[in-house]
Amino acid sequence: MRNQILDVLELPRRLIRSELEINQCPHDIQYYASDPACRGCFDGPECQWLYATDEVAALDSRSLDELMQALEFAILSVAAQLAHAGHPLRCTCPPCKWLQQAEQLHKQALGSNSGA
Numbered sequence: 001m002r003n004q005i006l007d008v009l010e011l012p013r014r015l016i017r018s019e020l021e022i023n024q025c026p027h028d029i030q031y032y033a034s035d036p037a038c039r040g041c042f043d044g045p046e047c048q049w050l051y052a053t054d055e056v057a058a059l060d061s062r063s064l065d066e067l068m069q070a071l072e073f074a075i076l077s078v079a080a081q082l083a084h085a086g087h088p089l090r091c092t093c094p095p096c097k098w099l100q101q102a103e104q105l106h107k108q109a110l111g112s113n114s115g116a
């Protein structure tokens with residue numbers, strides 16, 4: 001389950017990174033908690049998420065709960081991007097397919113988590 005979540009986090013990381021790059025972050029997409037510009041940044045939550053999920057090595061040591069939170073954030077963020085871009089309900093582009101997959105995985109993970 002952990003590895004599945006790690007796998008599924010790859011696409012939103014790419015998406016969010018490319019989205020943030022367009023906005024020309026002065027810190028090269030590293031969240032600086034001490035910089036008021038970062039704290040007030042519209043992309044702050046995405047940036048913090050990206051930063052928090054940056055190293056796969058570090059992610060390996062995270063608890064399943066933390067991975068689930070990262071997954072939940074990714075689902076919300078991708079869903080918002082797709083809604084904003086006006087993708088139809090039955091769209092089959094990679095991010096839309098990813099969203100369906102991720103939501104399913106999230107449901108499965110919730111089920112196995114409470115069972116354990």
Ligand SMILES: [Zn+2]
Binds near residue numbers: 082087088091095
């Ligand atoms: Zn789509």
